[in-house]
Amino acid sequence: MDNVLTLLGTPLAEWQVSAVAEALEINNDQIVWLAEGQAADLFFEHIEPEEAEADARRILEDSEVDMAAQPVPGRRKRLLIADMESTIIEEEMLDELAEMAGLGDAIAEITARSMSGELDFEQSLKQRVALLEGLPLSLLEEAAELMTVNPGGRRLVQTMRQHGAYTMLVSGGFKVFTDRVHEALGFHESRANDLLHSGALLTGSVRDPVLDRNAKLTAMREACSEHHLQLSEAVAVGDGANDLAMVTSAGMGVAYRGKAILREAARFKLDHFDLTGLLYYQGYKASDIRD
DSSP states (O other): OOEEEEEEOTTOOHHHHHHHHHHTTOOGGGEEEEETTTEEEEEEOSSOHHHHHHHHHHHTTTSOOEEEEEESTTOSOSEEEEOTBTTTBSOOHHHHHHHHTTOHHHHHHHHHHHHTTSSOHHHHHHHHHHTTTTOBTHHHHHHHTTOOBOTTHHHHHHHHHHTTOEEEEEEEEEHHHHHHHHHHHTOSEEEEEOEEESSSBEEEEEOSSOOOHHHHHHHHHHHHHHTTOOGGGEEEEESSGGGHHHHHHSSEEEEESOOHHHHTTOSEEESSSOTTHHHHHTTOOGGGOOO
8 A cells, every 4th residue: 555544542442443444445454553542554545645634634523633644655764853842851941940040931931932933043042041140050950850751752762763763852952951851761862052151150141053943954954964864764853933944844744732833834743642653653563662
């Protein structure tokens, strides 16, 4: 079969799979359960992927089911490039720092406008960091203890690594946080911004050049070049405007709980399912997944 429609749900009911299969004239032998009660592949060839996905969305419009249709060749990717905050981890760490310092409302408002694409990322980052001037470095370590890995994050990284993919964490946030997540989840590489300090206190500045949406795309292109890959062999996942360039340029671009600006542009979405969904979209089975 040339194409595949992947359905993801918690749970994913047999009637949901059957309803879509019937509408798309897919036989039972063209259905493969990747994870019982959670993920299924439906293989087809008589219509275009976009048409199949649109039909499936119409049938399951009231269900919390994520889905994507795509050609079968090339669905298994060899590079993972992931945003960190609100994607691999639950938190926005600059907002967490702000709350701890009593600056929550001022910084959160700028963050929200930046994530939705209303503000230029570099400008908004520097505005927020300026408000942190004079805070002790020890506050960064306290904030780092609050980080929570989103469900499926470690499984995503470890499974792709063990199947030969290169894994990269890229963040418009700060190295003090990405270094921890890099090590804890087992990414090959991470890139982020550096907060400047005087030895004990933050100066309210960030090292130039700032890692923004264009730098994330550059990181993906450099990784592809270094490992002799095409952009079509990359899967990129993020949640906001700063991830737009890499998500729309990757072979598989995924909006995870995405802001509207990214959801509208991303070909793949995870609105309900956890990060393991990136593996199922690539055709991994539950038995392939590693912690």
